[in-house]
Amino acid sequence: MTTTILVVEDDVAIRDMLCFSLKQMGYTCIAAGDGEQGLDCLKIQQPDLILLDWMLPGIDGIEFIRRLRANEFLANIPVIMLTAKGESEDLVKGLSVGADDYVNKPFSPPELGARIKAVLRRCNPTESDGKQTIECDKLVLDTKSHRVTVDGERIDLGPTEFRLLHFFMKNTDRAYSRGQLLDYVWGDTVYIEERTVDVHIRRLRKALEPSGYDNFVQTVRGVGYRFSAEM
Amino acid sequence: MTTTILVVEDDVAIRDMLCFSLKQMGYTCIAAGDGEQGLDCLKIQQPDLILLDWMLPGIDGIEFIRRLRANEFLANIPVIMLTAKGESEDLVKGLSVGADDYVNKPFSPPELGARIKAVLRRCNPTESDGKQTIECDKLVLDTKSHRVTVDGERIDLGPTEFRLLHFFMKNTDRAYSRGQLLDYVWGDTVYIEERTVDVHIRRLRKALEPSGYDNFVQTVRGVGYRFSAEM
DNA sequence: ACTAAATGTTACAGTTTTATAACAGTCAAT
DNA sequence: ATTGACTGTTATAAAACTGTAACATTTAGT
Structure with a gap:
């Protein structure tokens, strides 16, 4: 069972770094450069989790989550926001709009990994497809x-x-x-x-x-x- | 059955006052000067309730609650925020992040006591003895x-x-x-x-x-x- | 019954996983 | 400062597991 993560991040360097780290952790990774692209990806394939940069050209984080939550098929996909320091304003907005967690940039891969694990666990409490x-x-x-x-x-x-x-x-x-x-x-x-x-x-x-x-x-x-x- | 309360507050005067009042009300009291310390306390002992100052050096209120809720042993501990006047912004944030109630500074001990009782009642409906x-x-x-x-x-x-x-x-x-x-x-x-x-x-x-x-x-x-x- | 192919069985060496002990850093109490 | 309890890391030992190959047995077809 592979876990797929969608990364929505406009900075190429950070995006690549993210994908690399995620793959190292054993996740499958899809990358998108902006919100529009990200939403397109979702039409084709539903990831298990989304890493969402908050400052995006075009569709920003809030809008992205809004649209996500509006679609019944995608509404349950957990989202982790990537925020720059001092954007605590946006942070609250994000959490209230429906993000599940956030990570401050810059962050270390282990930290990110821990957050991802935590969110996935929190969102899949049933685990192991039922039958015990x-x-x-x-x-x-x-x-x-x-x-x-x-x-x-x-x-x-x-x-x-x-x-x-x-x-x-x-x-x-x-x-x-x-x-x-x-x-x-x-x-x-x-x-x-x-x-x-x-x-x-x-x-x-x-x-x-x-x-x-x-x-x-x-x-x-x-x-x-x-x-x-x-x- | 003694009820234990963790106080997280950086102002020494207020902290001492709180502890004093709480002890008078019959609660056992643990004190922490900042978020870090507070979290450390939680590793050792789980209180029945947390009084959390919102403006903290280092780990702030939002972050404190976030970490609290991430740990399954601690996730259910109710939190009462202590906010300064005019921080109604933070108030909304706090409640949306997962605080259970708030008390505006300055407050009177009886008022605080009432809030504590109310929150404990609300959060421990089954209680009375709970699994000890x-x-x-x-x-x-x-x-x-x-x-x-x-x-x-x-x-x-x-x-x-x-x-x-x-x-x-x-x-x-x-x-x-x-x-x-x-x-x-x-x-x-x-x-x-x-x-x-x-x-x-x-x-x-x-x-x-x-x-x-x-x-x-x-x-x-x-x-x-x-x-x-x-x- | 004979043969060739397929499967059963065993032993073993290399690898992986776990157990254990020793070490160094942290923290609080004295 | 010093002690002592506690924690996380690491190195090494011990144990368990794995894949392979070699040999034994069974099977099906003649």
């Missing part, structure tokens, strides 16, 4: 506590086996090739031998063995693997 | 007295370990990343190495060791830590 536990017969995977249990009996899994089981339990009764599993469970950026999947399947089976659920992990010869309650 | 202690098996954490005991046996914790345990006991059976713990326990405005969390986890475990509750603090490899009665 996934069940399959008596097998229970709890995403919050990061635990797998059968009848309350705990099953120990390494990080990779946990992700693998998690994926399987979210997508039961369906066969996946080793390549697909690598993409979905490991991520598509790494290059790993396909046979490695076999090894982790083995480890998962072994961990599930005492509970008898190891046969839920099924081999589909010539294709890959499948997780299913039915034999 | 959190328990986990025989482990008892008293939020007011800032004490942790097992079977009446006292356990000594440093401030950070106390907050960490406090957070854990409020959120058991759930894995948190080091980053999340930093956000929730340390606050999202500081930038601290993630490894530092490990060290404090270690200190917490060590402190709990003699009681045998150290294994409640569990490592979730690849993720972070979890506090749970179940192994």
